[in-house]
Amino acid sequence: MSETLQTLLQGRTAIAGHRPWPRYEIDAATWDALGAALAAGEGTLLGLWGDEGLVHMALSAPTLPTPAIVTLAVPDGTFPSVGKHHPPAIRLERAVCDLYGYAAAGAPDARKWLDHGAWGITAPLGSRAPAPLADPVAYDFSPVHGEGLHQIPVGPVHAGIIEPGHFRFTANGEIIARLEERLGYVHKGIDSLTTGCDIDRAARLVARVSGDSTVAASFAFARALESARGISAPPRAVALRGIMAELERIANHLGDIGAVCNDAAFALILAYCGILREKVLAACDRVFGHRLMMDKIVPGGVAHDPSPAELGVILAMLDDIAPLFADVVEEYDDTPSLQDRTCATGVVTPDLVVKWGAGGHVGRASGRDFDARRNLAYAPYDDLGFLVPVFMAGDVDARVRVRIREVEASMEMIRMLIDSLPDGPVRTQATGASAGEGVAVTEAFRGDLLVWLRLDGSRVARCHIRDASWFQWPLLEASIENNIVADFPLCNKSFNCSYSGHDL
Amino acid sequence: MRTLLLRSLFARPVTIAAPSAENAALTEVGHALEGRIRRLYGRSLTIREVDAGSCNGCELEIHALNNAVYDCERFGLRFAASPRHCDVLMVTGPVTRNMKVALERTYAATPDPKWVVAVGDCACGCGVFEDSYAVIGAVDKVVPVDLHVKGCPPRPIELLRGLVALVDKATAKG
Numbered sequence: 001m002s003e004t005l006q007t008l009l010q011g012r013t014a015i016a017g018h019r020p021w022p023r024y025e026i027d028a029a030t031w032d033a034l035g036a037a038l039a040a041g042e043g044t045l046l047g048l049w050g051d052e053g054l055v056h057m058a059l060s061a062p063t064l065p066t067p068a069i070v071t072l073a074v075p076d077g078t079f080p081s082v083g084k085h086h087p088p089a090i091r092l093e094r095a096v097c098d099l100y101g102y103a104a105a106g107a108p109d110a111r112k113w114l115d116h117g118a119w120g121i122t123a124p125l126g127s128r129a130p131a132p133l134a135d136p137v138a139y140d141f142s143p144v145h146g147e148g149l150h151q152i153p154v155g156p157v158h159a160g161i162i163e164p165g166h167f168r169f170t171a172n173g174e175i176i177a178r179l180e181e182r183l184g185y186v187h188k189g190i191d192s193l194t195t196g197c198d199i200d201r202a203a204r205l206v207a208r209v210s211g212d213s214t215v216a217a218s219f220a221f222a223r224a225l226e227s228a229r230g231i232s233a234p235p236r237a238v239a240l241r242g243i244m245a246e247l248e249r250i251a252n253h254l255g256d257i258g259a260v261c262n263d264a265a266f267a268l269i270l271a272y273c274g275i276l277r278e279k280v281l282a283a284c285d286r287v288f289g290h291r292l293m294m295d296k297i298v299p300g301g302v303a304h305d306p307s308p309a310e311l312g313v314i315l316a317m318l319d320d321i322a323p324l325f326a327d328v329v330e331e332y333d334d335t336p337s338l339q340d341r342t343c344a345t346g347v348v349t350p351d352l353v354v355k356w357g358a359g360g361h362v363g364r365a366s367g368r369d370f371d372a373r374r375n376l377a378y379a380p381y382d383d384l385g386f387l388v389p390v391f392m393a394g395d396v397d398a399r400v401r402v403r404i405r406e407v408e409a410s411m412e413m414i415r416m417l418i419d420s421l422p423d424g425p426v427r428t429q430a431t432g433a434s435a436g437e438g439v440a441v442t443e444a445f446r447g448d449l450l451v452w453l454r455l456d457g458s459r460v461a462r463c464h465i466r467d468a469s470w471f472q473w474p475l476l477e478a479s480i481e482n483n484i485v486a487d488f489p490l491c492n493k494s495f496n497c498s499y500s501g502h503d504l
Numbered sequence: 505m506r507t508l509l510l511r512s513l514f515a516r517p518v519t520i521a522a523p524s525a526e527n528a529a530l531t532e533v534g535h536a537l538e539g540r541i542r543r544l545y546g547r548s549l550t551i552r553e554v555d556a557g558s559c560n561g562c563e564l565e566i567h568a569l570n571n572a573v574y575d576c577e578r579f580g581l582r583f584a585a586s587p588r589h590c591d592v593l594m595v596t597g598p599v600t601r602n603m604k605v606a607l608e609r610t611y612a613a614t615p616d617p618k619w620v621v622a623v624g625d626c627a628c629g630c631g632v633f634e635d636s637y638a639v640i641g642a643v644d645k646v647v648p649v650d651l652h653v654k655g656c657p658p659r660p661i662e663l664l665r666g667l668v669a670l671v672d673k674a675t676a677k678g
Contacts, residue, residue, distance in 0.1 A: 118601035124637045136605045156606045159585035161553045161567050163560055164603060185602045186557045189636035204632050211561025211657065255567070268509055274571030275518050281568070291659060292561055331508040500559045 005037035006063035009070070018437040019227040023056075023069040028080050031072045034059065035082035035089070044357035046441070047450050047466040048082065048092040049191075050100035050125065055079050056464075057089075058439070058450060060376075067376070069439060069452065074102050081107035088356045088471055099191055101126035111140060114184040114503065125192055144170040144178050152485065156185045160489075163499035167488075174484045179477045187503040194463040199225070199299060199430075202460040206451065207294050209465050210501030215241075215248040216444030217465060217501075218297040220451035222430075223378065225299045228438030228455050229430060232379075237301035237426040239417050242380040243314070244284075244293050244302075245442070246410040246417075251280045252445040253403040253410075254325075256496050260400055261332070263489040264341035272328050276321045283317035286310070300430030311418050318411050329404050342397040346479040346491030349394060356471045360447025361406075362495055365391045365398035372443035386413050396494040444468060446496060467501030518572050549667075551583050552590035552614065556607045556643065557597030557633075561657040562624040566594065568660040581667060587613040595647070598626040598633045599640045611647045619650040621666060628652040 008030055014022030026034075034057070038045055043061030050056075055074055060067035072079050081104035083090035093104035094113035101123030103110075115122065117134025149170050156164035166182040190209060194202045206221040207214045219241055226232055233241070258273025281291040287310040288296050296303045306314075332338065352358075353366040363370055371388040373381040389405035391398035439452045447468025454461045476495050480488055553566055569576040570583065584590045587610045599607055611620070622643040625631040630641040643649050653666035 114602075116602045118604065119637050120601075121637060128637075136602065156603065157554055157587075157610050161563050161570075161583060163555045163558070163563065164606065185606070186555070186597065186600055187602055187638050188557060188598065188600055188633045189638035190633075192638075193633065193636050201632070208559040208561070208632055208656075211559040211564060214559075214561065255564070268512065271512070271572050272508065274568075275573060278568060278571055278573045285659070292564065292657070294561065294656065327508050327511075331506075334506075498560065 003033055003037075004063070005034060005042040005059075005061050008033055008037065009064065009068060015071075015437070017228075017435060018069070018439075019230065021066045021068055021439055023071060023437065026070045026072055028072060031057070031070065031082070032080040032085075034070060035080065035085040038082065038089075039085035041355070044354075045082070045086060045088050045092075045471075046357065046448075047452070047464070047470075048089050048096065049452070049464040049466070050096040050102055051454075051462055052125075055096060055102060056452070057082065058452065058466075067439075067441075077101060078103045078105045080105055083107050083109070086355075088474070091474070092470065099123065099125045114187045116184055124189060125195065139182055141168050141180050141182075142178075146172070146177065148172050149177060165499050169485060169488070171485055174486070176480050176483055176485055176488070179480045179488075181473055181477060183473065183499060184503050186500045188500075190504040191464060194460055196456075196459060196461060198459055199455075202453075202463055203299060204295060206463070206465060209504065210467060210498040211292060211294070212252050213248070213444040213446065213449060213467070213498065213501060214292050214294045215244045215297060216442045216449050217451070218295070219245055220440045220442040220449050221453070221463070221465075222297050222299045222301075223440035223442070224438035224451045224453050225430065225455070226438070227440060228436035228453060229434055230436065231300070231428055231430065233301045234425045234428055235379075235422040236305070236424045237428075238379045239421050240302045240306070240426060241297050242384070243414050243417050244288065244296060246414045247280060247284055247314070248293065249445040250407050250410050250414075251277050251284070252496075253407045254280065256493065257328070257332075257400055257403055257407075259493045259496075260342065260396065260490060261338060263493050264338055266335065266338045269328055269331060269338075272324065272331075276325060276328070279317055279321050283313050286313050298427070298430075301425070301427030303427075305426040311421070314414065315418060318414060322411060325407060332400070332404070339397060341487070341490060342400060342494075343393070343395055345396045345487050346483060346494060347394045348475050348479045350392070352475055352478055353394075356475055358447070358471045358475055359443070359468045360445070360472070361399045361402040362447065362468075362472045362475060364389060364402045366394035367392045370448075372441045372448040376441050376448075378440070378442070380417060384413060384416060396490055399494040446498065447472065449501075465501075465504065467498050469497040469499075469502040472497045473502060519575050519578070549581050549592060550590040551581060551592045551594050552585075552587045552610070553583060553594045553596070554587075554607060554610050555596050556603045556627070556646075557600035557639065558624065558626060559597075562596035562627070565657045565660050566596070566623065566663065569663055574660045574664065576664065576667075579664075579667075587611075588615065590614060591618060593618065593620045593647075594623055595620060595643045595649075596623045596627050597643075598630045598636075599643055599646050601638055601640055604640055604646055607643075607646055620647055621651045621653060622649045623653050623663065623666075624658060625654055625656045628654050631656065 046058035098115035152169040155166040164185040254277040258270035262270035350367040450466040453463040
């Protein structure tokens, strides 16, 4: 390959009004070359999404000063496939094709992804041409050949209280030869609903992309919108956002640690983690008026300014749960029969997490030392010293241990943020009629979450949310290979990918 | 060594420890539920949860019903893995077009008599996802609903209160 990712983008003029990272309009040859450069390991794909007559791709690279967005016009409805070079783009391109009708030329997988033939139309953000309803079960799973193989179909309705999706296992006895996922069941058309809608409605929709990451998504949306408007939230609001984001992280990690242990039939830790999680959510409810803190981060700031007494509730809750959490961790460490299930189970290799740019505990358990709070530093984390735990084993145990260390780190961060909480207002005026484009990445509990938007006066012209799960779901398929069927729940919970955040 | 387990054996239940207003309501709701379910089902009301398009917020709170603080099993309420084993379908989400058939089949697989509880603002009326090509809407557009529990998402205590109301309805029906 002659041109590197850096030289491909060098000397270009960025589109005016796109903040804080540059956006470049490029031609098809450059788009294709960028795909090859990503495949060569020069950078990381951060997202790929459609727009009216356009496709956008977000990427980062060590040779670039900041991440960048590149845009290709698709006048004839096709664009060169990035996925043919770089597999992490395949599902993103299938989604673009389903929503806009733009085909990725040369793509290795032309099957529908989000479109199950149930909408009555095709390309809902494109031609909206009427389409006959299809049998929802009809889907060409990749063929698996070999002696003694059998298939186990699971879902979309699962056995637990979880979201819907279909898993097609091909097993040889107890050993899984292949897992293929089929997602899209909870596709609600969020890309369409946030197109040309007023800012308040867009904010409410973004907060409901994935209920467990509502704070992280609202945080990213608010920052993207503030970037587009060229404003920033007041310092007190920024610190409060950090407190909420870390509370959300603690609550989710506690739930996951308990659930992983429960899937290994160790109910004691689930019981304790359930109590700890409940204490966190009850404190959130008392302080912010909502257990999940939904709609509490708003463009321009935060919706509620907690009193000193309310901040004391959070500190008291942390003092309450910290010693009990230490006991839970000790119990995990002291139980070899539990670790017998979690260690060496569901291994993801370091090269895969790097290639897929997998964030969160999936990446950090396999040696990818990336955390958006530090690597793409944003307030309030840019002023905060904190630990980013990284493990190398890549198994269920490592993903549990990343969460354990992160719970401890987040508790410390909340204390620091409350200690140094600035006085002042918690909201600036975010309304107005300016145009502009903004992008932001926040570190949700499961990894980096990207929001990109274009404003048109007082409305959101286009908004795209890319959950960390897009780059983690495919690795779940890889992790389960050669494991036994009974270990799938354990692996799945150790990932805890979002269905709704992925399906949109 | 096993300090957590030992402590659990001798600890007072977290469920009734702190008599705050909310826990008082929880106890009150719980006892009302217990009496009615015993008359109807010999203390057993089994629930199958179906996410028909939710953002997962409602699932998180339904999960909490199983924790030691709300402990719904002490009221005879338990969650089952299969619709064939349940009396109640608890459905969340605006029903997406991609989940319509799966919801209909789950409903068909549930033996009579059965009740459907729509949980959350989306399941009750479509919520913020109204007007989408991908969404059918409220659960009652696909299967008959016996009870609506609103909230975005409803708190676990509100879910328990809702189940009391359901048992009231079940008595009237049965």
